Amino acid sequence: MPELPEVETVRRSLAPVLEGATISGVDVDHPRMLRRQPRPRDFRDRLLGRLIESVGRHGKFLIIDVDGDLTWVIHLGMSGRMGLEPSGADRVPHTHVVIETDQGREMHFIDPRTFGFTAVYTPEEFEEQPFARLGPDALNQLPRYTRLVPRLEGRTIAIKSLLLNQYFIAGLGNIYADEVLHRSHIRPGRSAGTLDREEIRSLRNAITPVLRAGLRWGGTSLSDLAYLLPDGRAGDYLQRLRVYGRAGEPCRRDGTPIERSVIGGRSSFWCPTCQR
Numbered sequence: 629m630p631e632l633p634e635v636e637t638v639r640r641s642l643a644p645v646l647e648g649a650t651i652s653g654v655d656v657d658h659p660r661m662l663r664r665q666p667r668p669r670d671f672r673d674r675l676l677g678r679l680i681e682s683v684g685r686h687g688k689f690l691i692i693d694v695d696g697d698l699t700w701v702i703h704l705g706m707s708g709r710m711g712l713e714p715s716g717a718d719r720v721p722h723t724h725v726v727i728e729t730d731q732g733r734e735m736h737f738i739d740p741r742t743f744g745f746t747a748v749y750t751p752e753e754f755e756e757q758p759f760a761r762l763g764p765d766a767l768n769q770l771p772r773y774t775r776l777v778p779r780l781e782g783r784t785i786a787i788k789s790l791l792l793n794q795y796f797i798a799g800l801g802n803i804y805a806d807e808v809l810h811r812s813h814i815r816p817g818r819s820a821g822t823l824d825r826e827e828i829r830s831l832r833n834a835i836t837p838v839l840r841a842g843l844r845w846g847g848t849s850l851s852d853l854a855y856l857l858p859d860g861r862a863g864d865y866l867q868r869l870r871v872y873g874r875a876g877e878p879c880r881r882d883g884t885p886i887e888r889s890v891i892g893g894r895s896s897f898w899c900p901t902c903q904r
């Protein structure tokens with residue numbers, strides 16, 4: 629699933645093309661993509677003729693401001709990606725939403741599994757959506773560790789599961805949560821409440837460099853190539869991952885074989901020597 633570095637990479641590609649452009653065409657060929665739109669027929673009516681003011685992001689959600697005080701939300705789901713094409717370009721299979729601009733460009737939302745969605749909300753509707761209550765963005769709004777300390781106190785949930793909770797901190801998924809835990813020497817299965825202040829500080833301080841490294845390489849494209857950049861290239865962070873997907877391979881710090889365990893129903897990869 630695309631996580632913060634992948635969604636931010638997409639945002640940075642879309643922003644210069646979409647910001648300041650006016651939407652001149654809206655084409656949706658799969659009604660499931662609009663399942664989060666209060667009235668699906670509003671989607672096209674609300675976007676046509678609108679100026680795109682800014683392309684933002686919160687956690688794994690693209691949050692796009694369009695004129696008329698509307699918020700256009702896109703979530704890539706499990707396997708969604710964006711393509712930027714000239715107007716009238718061929719559509720690859722599973723291109724379910726096409727947005728055309730008056731600048732002669734099209735944004736193609738390609739999603740084979742249709743777990744992604746898109747919707748346009750009024751301010752009142754937006755406030756009712758679960759993602760209006762996301763936790764602070766892991767890249768732009770990361771809380772100081774002193775503010776995290778009381779939020780971990782007494783918690784029995786595995787720290788890995790807490791990091792995946794988008795209402796705690798928004799943006800980390802399975803790959804980057806494992807990388808953050810390795811960088812901070814903490815085992816993914818530890819109960820959150822057992823972390824001391826130093827550990828919470830090192831955990832907090834590992835988040836930014838891990839996300840920035842992912843961003844620098846355009847995110848992580850796994851072998852399924854579900855995630856690609858909007859120009860069709862693959863993200864290059866896969867070969868640089870320290871633990872995720874590396875069960876049995878040597879830890880890059882100490883050579884110990886990386887272990888895999890299931891925590892909260894999710895595969896977790898960690899080093900039994902340098903993570904405690």
Ligand SMILES: [Zn+2]
Binds near residue numbers: 879880881883900901
């Ligand atoms: Zn290690």
